[in-house]
Amino acid sequence: MLGTMLYGPGDVRSQDVPEPKILLPTDAIIRLSATCICGSDLWPFRGLNDVSAPMAMGHEYCGIVVEVGSAVTSVKPGQFVVGSFCLSDNTCPHCKFGFQSSCEQREFMTGAQAAFARVPLADGTLIATAEIPPDDLIPSLLAASDVLGTGWYAADAARVQPGSTVVVVGDGAVGLMGVLAAKQMGAGRIIAMSRHKSRQDLALEYGATDIISERGDAGVARIRELTRNIGADAVLECVGTQESMKQAINVARPGSMIGYVGVPHGVELDGQALFFSQTGMMGGPAPVRRFLPHLMDLILKREINPGKVFDLSLPLADAAEGYRAMDERRAIKTLLLT
Amino acid sequence: MLGTMLYGPGDVRSQDVPEPKILLPTDAIIRLSATCICGSDLWPFRGLNDVSAPMAMGHEYCGIVVEVGSAVTSVKPGQFVVGSFCLSDNTCPHCKFGFQSSCEQREFMTGAQAAFARVPLADGTLIATAEIPPDDLIPSLLAASDVLGTGWYAADAARVQPGSTVVVVGDGAVGLMGVLAAKQMGAGRIIAMSRHKSRQDLALEYGATDIISERGDAGVARIRELTRNIGADAVLECVGTQESMKQAINVARPGSMIGYVGVPHGVELDGQALFFSQTGMMGGPAPVRRFLPHLMDLILKREINPGKVFDLSLPLADAAEGYRAMDERRAIKTLLLT
Numbered sequence: 315m316l317g318t319m320l321y322g323p324g325d326v327r328s329q330d331v332p333e334p335k336i337l338l339p340t341d342a343i344i345r346l347s348a349t350c351i352c353g354s355d356l357w358p359f360r361g362l363n364d365v366s367a368p369m370a371m372g373h374e375y376c377g378i379v380v381e382v383g384s385a386v387t388s389v390k391p392g393q394f395v396v397g398s399f400c401l402s403d404n405t406c407p408h409c410k411f412g413f414q415s416s417c418e419q420r421e422f423m424t425g426a427q428a429a430f431a432r433v434p435l436a437d438g439t440l441i442a443t444a445e446i447p448p449d450d451l452i453p454s455l456l457a458a459s460d461v462l463g464t465g466w467y468a469a470d471a472a473r474v475q476p477g478s479t480v481v482v483v484g485d486g487a488v489g490l491m492g493v494l495a496a497k498q499m500g501a502g503r504i505i506a507m508s509r510h511k512s513r514q515d516l517a518l519e520y521g522a523t524d525i526i527s528e529r530g531d532a533g534v535a536r537i538r539e540l541t542r543n544i545g546a547d548a549v550l551e552c553v554g555t556q557e558s559m560k561q562a563i564n565v566a567r568p569g570s571m572i573g574y575v576g577v578p579h580g581v582e583l584d585g586q587a588l589f590f591s592q593t594g595m596m597g598g599p600a601p602v603r604r605f606l607p608h609l610m611d612l613i614l615k616r617e618i619n620p621g622k623v624f625d626l627s628l629p630l631a632d633a634a635e636g637y638r639a640m641d642e643r644r645a646i647k648t649l650l651l652t
Numbered sequence: 653m654l655g656t657m658l659y660g661p662g663d664v665r666s667q668d669v670p671e672p673k674i675l676l677p678t679d680a681i682i683r684l685s686a687t688c689i690c691g692s693d694l695w696p697f698r699g700l701n702d703v704s705a706p707m708a709m710g711h712e713y714c715g716i717v718v719e720v721g722s723a724v725t726s727v728k729p730g731q732f733v734v735g736s737f738c739l740s741d742n743t744c745p746h747c748k749f750g751f752q753s754s755c756e757q758r759e760f761m762t763g764a765q766a767a768f769a770r771v772p773l774a775d776g777t778l779i780a781t782a783e784i785p786p787d788d789l790i791p792s793l794l795a796a797s798d799v800l801g802t803g804w805y806a807a808d809a810a811r812v813q814p815g816s817t818v819v820v821v822g823d824g825a826v827g828l829m830g831v832l833a834a835k836q837m838g839a840g841r842i843i844a845m846s847r848h849k850s851r852q853d854l855a856l857e858y859g860a861t862d863i864i865s866e867r868g869d870a871g872v873a874r875i876r877e878l879t880r881n882i883g884a885d886a887v888l889e890c891v892g893t894q895e896s897m898k899q900a901i902n903v904a905r906p907g908s909m910i911g912y913v914g915v916p917h918g919v920e921l922d923g924q925a926l927f928f929s930q931t932g933m934m935g936g937p938a939p940v941r942r943f944l945p946h947l948m949d950l951i952l953k954r955e956i957n958p959g960k961v962f963d964l965s966l967p968l969a970d971a972a973e974g975y976r977a978m979d980e981r982r983a984i985k986t987l988l989l990t
Binding site: 411579583584586588594601 | 750754880882907912916917919923935936
């Protein structure tokens with residue numbers, strides 16, 4: 315079957331790979347309805363994460379179950395399922411607390427930029443829909459697997475409340491999903507930091523009330539001005555660089571929370587500066603499984619349309635072009651048609 | 653009058669200083685019923701904070717109002733008052749959000765290790781009791797000014813809930829107050845890290861259910877064992893060193909919060925490690941003013957006895973010995989009799 319392998323910085327190849335097989339009784343095999351490229355896939359693509367061996371890319375997925383292991387009881391062949399990029403048993407103490415992304419058995423999904431994929435811990439990870447959803451909802455359901463769930467977690471971790479003034483740092487797909495999440499949670503004002511017209515437009519469509527195109531100190535100054543020098547009640551940090559984290563801290567009011575979901579790369583926090591800023595922090599890989607039933611419900615009822623974040627669709631065989639388009643910011647997020 | 657000045661590391665002197673005067677219409681002058689030495693006073697005493705000029709020491713206070721500025725309306729001469737070590741107007745947006753320690757007009761109290769003290773922003777800072785309290789409650793009311801309020805904030809920031817498993821890192825006065833606060837908030841299990849018999853005893857009296865005398869990796873291993881390798885629901889970091897912060901992070905379960913109130917000295921946090929630990933952080937100088945009415949009420953009803961944290965009482969003239977006793981850990985906290 316066709317799969318996507320990363321061999322090194324800038325070197326993504328669509329190639330023939332072995333079809334996945336059930337390896338453990340808790341596995342399921344799914345036929346992907348669609349798959350996609352994640353902003354976090356760009357870290358190794360850009361050489362910012364080490365790639366020691368060829369990597370089977372792809373961790374966002376939804377599709378039809380084709381086979382399950384002998385221990386799987388909650389899903390069966392023929393059902394349409396969505397799962398989180400973090401695989402979890404959903405029974406351990408961390409899962410029970412709603413932090414399935416720190417499950418005692420946690421694994422990260424791989425190899426989903428392909429026609430078929432193996433999903434370990436299927437019972438704790440996958441959620442089936444009552445019926446096969448219409449095709450036009452596939453992009454949104456796929457988004458729920460990671461970017462939507464991650465943006466939602468950022469808003470949840472930042473404790474967005476009805477009426478909150480929210481700042482979203484980062485206009486990638488996750489940041490845009492953070493705007494959508496903040497809107498759903500009733501935020502009164504949503505300030506999106508974005509310099510790109512297409513992303514600004516989508517942020518506005520998802521509920522942003524203000525767009526700040528300035529960055530760095532100028533961006534901070536604009537937000538301080540907009541918030542009468544108080545700062546934001548909640549900040550969603552959706553990038554993961556030292557600069558973006560600094561911006562987040564500098565626009566957060568004392569007593570607020572920063573929900574940070576961009577995997578930090580080279581981020582160092584000075585304890586004393588953080589202490590006196592009096593901003594709270596909560597982050598980590600998103601426990602998408604916690605939010606997935608609610609998010610799937612919102613999508614199936616057509617109350618949200620996260621699938622609009624895909625502004626480029628390519629055949630799976632053209633995955634490399636999808637990576638380049640995102641790397642060069644020609645695309646927000648690339649859907650790969652299986 | 654007698655006051656306490658720090659001239660440099662290890663050099664504290666009780667000496668004659670000018671009596672404080674009303675400088676602004678929002679000031680009050682109080683005659684201290686008692687005063688005390690704070691663990692944070694040891695940072696400059698130990699040379700870990702710079703002391704560029706002689707410092708008037710003391711930021712914890714309670715006593716009788718003797719004079720008020722022309723703008724002061726909420727307290728009057730003759731009343732007994734307690735105030736926070738952080739002076740606040742209690743009207744700015746940060747104060748309204750309950751973070752008076754980040755008040756737009758914030759000042760830090762100084763010069764309270766003396767017979768009289770000037771309290772700026774009196775209306776926003778001081779709370780008067782209905783009657784002059786009995787003498788035996790003075791130590792507890794004095795503790796409310798900082799250490800009790802700070803330990804309480806640590807528990808609040810760590811979001812201690814009924815039934816929570818709580819770890820308290822640090823067995824100084826603030827850590828012991830953190831134990832008391834966690835108990836009041838209904839924690840189910842309170843694990844205090846302490847190696848000193850007198851502090852262990854007081855921790856147990858205040859509600860600790862487990863005492864861990866091991867430190868570092870051994871301490872972390874013991875707590876992981878006690879919590880069936882899950883970690884704590886809430887961690888109170890009451891020291892402020894790299895080592896204590898590392899311990900806090902390593903015993904916190906994913907999704908928990910660390911309330912950190914020890915002023916960080918040399919603490920650096922690795923963003924990626926914090927991200928994958930999935931522990932939340934909230935800290936800063938305690939907004940004692942938020943908690944003060946409730947804490948004073950608990951003390952006046954004799955429901956809590958934070959004053960027991962004072963295990964050494966000395967005349968104000970012997971302040972230097974009080975510093976040495978705390979520095980050498982011969983005393984938990986020194987009360988100075990005015």
